[in-house]
Amino acid sequence: MNDVARPFELRRLRLLHEFAQRGTIAEVAAATSYSPSTVSQQLDILAREAGTALLERDGRRVRLTEAGRTLARHAARMLELDEAAHAELAASRGAPTVVRIAVMPTAAQALVPRALGLLDEREPTLRLESVEMSPEEGLRELATRAFDLVVAEQYPGHAREFREGFDRVLLGPDPVRLAIGPDDPARDIAELADRPWILEPRGTAVRDWAVQQCRAAGFDPDVRFEGTDLTTHIRMAAAGRAVAMLPDMVWTGDRATVRLIDLPGAPVREIFAAVRTSSRDSRAITAVQTALRDALAAHRPR
Template sequence: MRLLWELSRLGSMHDVAAELRTTTSSVSQGIAALAREVGTPLVEPDGRRVRLTPAGHRLAAHAVTILAAVDTARADLDSRAEPAGVVRVSGFATAIRRSLLPAMDELARLHPGVEVRVHEYEPLEAFDLLARDDIDLALTYDYNLASAPWAPEHEVTPLWEIEWGLGVPSRDRGREFADYADHDWIVNSRHTADEEVVRTLASLAGFVPRVVHRIDSLELLEDLIVAGRGVGLLPRRRPSRRDVRVLALAEPTPTLRACAVLRRGRSQWPPVRALMDLLVAG
C-alpha cells in the first residue's frame, strides 16, 4: 500500500525505489502482489513508464487513510510512546475507592491523554469480562482462606491486604466466632469467597453456619447487623457504625488480598502500564 501511494505521488517506479531505498524490481513486485490481492490491475504501461489505472487511483486515495491509521496504531502500541487511550477497569467498591480513584487523579495529571472508565463488579464477574476482552484491567480480591481460581492467562499483581473480623451488634457480649453459632449469617451475594471463609471458620469452630442473607453492600450488611438480622464478616480497619462492633478473630485470621489482574501480554500497553505503576505505588 505504501508503494502504491508513493507511485501515485512520484509518478515512476524508479523514483519510488529511490525514495524508499529499495530496487525498482522490488517496487514492481510489491505492486503486482497488491494487485493480485485486490483482484484487479493497479498499473498499466505508459510508454517506457507505468501509470495508475482508475482502480489504482482509487486504492491510492484509500491508502492515505489506511497508512495514517497504521501509523497511529503503531504509535499507540509503542511501549516508548506517551500513554494515550481508554483503559477499561473493573473493580470492587473498596478497591475503586482506596486504589483506583487516587490513581486516576494522578494519572490525569501525568498523562492527560489516558481516559479511565470504571465498572463496579465482583471478582467472578470481572474474570468473565477479562476473558471476553470487555475490560483491560480487573481489581479483584480473594482471601488467605479462599484463594481465587486464577487462570493460566491471568497476570496477577498484589496490591494490599486487610484483616477481616466478625461484625456483631455492639450490645452483644460475644467474644469469639463460636459464640455466634446459633445466629443467622450474612454473606456476599455476588462472590463465593466470603461464604467459603465463613464456612471454613465455622467448621473449625465445630458448627455449620445458617446462611440466611446474601448482601453485596457492606453498609447494608451493617444495617442488618444493627437490626439483629444476622452477623457477617467486615474489614477490621474500616470505619463502622458506632452500633456495630468488629471482633478480632483468632488464627487463622481471615485476610482479604486485593490484586490487579491483566491478561498475559497486556501489561506493556503504555496506558495500562502507566495506571499499573500508580496502583502498585499507592
C-alpha cells in the same frame, strides 16, 4: 497455480475467540449484540474459509473441535496485535490513552477515587474507565478483551484459578473481621454460633470461605440473609440483627456503629490486579496498577 489462502476476517475471529471463552452461541450473541443466527452463520463462513469444521455437536450443545481450538488460540494472538496497533496509532496522534477496568464493589468505593487522584498527578492524559463487577465476571470478561485490568480478591486457602494468558500483580492485603452490634457481648466467633448471619450469595468465593471459618469454630452459620451489597451487611450488623464478616476495605468512613472482632489467626484477603500477559508491559496499565496499589496502601479505615 496453487490457490492463495484468503486472509481470515478479524470480525469472525473475534466471534470464535468469544465462543472459546463463553462456550455457547447464545452467550456470544448477548456479548456482541448479534443475533444467535448471525453468530452461527459467521462461524460457518469462518469454517469454510479454514477448510475444516470448527464446531461439533456434543449432545444438545456445540463445542470447539481440535481445529477450532487451534484457530481460537491464533485468533487470540491476532486480536492482541490488533489491539496493540490501535493503541500505538492512538498514541502517535496524541489521543488520550484509555484503560478500562472491572472492579469489585469494595475496591470501587475504597480505591478508585483515590487512584483517580493519583493518576491526575502522574498521568494527566490517561482516561480511566471503571465498571463495578464481581471478580468472577470480571476475570471472564478480561479474557474477552472487554477490560484491560480486573481488580479481584482471593481468600486464604481459596486461591482463584490461574488462567493461561493472565498475569497477576498483588496490590496488598485486606484484613477480614467479624462485625456485630455495638451491644453484643460476644468476644470471639465461637460465641456467635446461635446468632443469625448475613453472608454473600452461595457459590461466591467469599461465602465458601466465611462458612469454613464458622465450621473451624465448631458450627454451621445460621445464614438468614444474603446480599452482595456490603452496606446492607453493615446496617444489619449495626442493628444487631445479624453477624457479618467484612473486609477492612469496606470501612471508608465511620465504623463506630458496629463492634469488630478479630477472626482466629487474623486472616487477610489478597487484593490483586489481573491483566492479559500481552499487555503487562503497557505503560498506561502499569500506571493504573501502581495507582491502585498506592491507594490500597494509603487506605486507613476510621
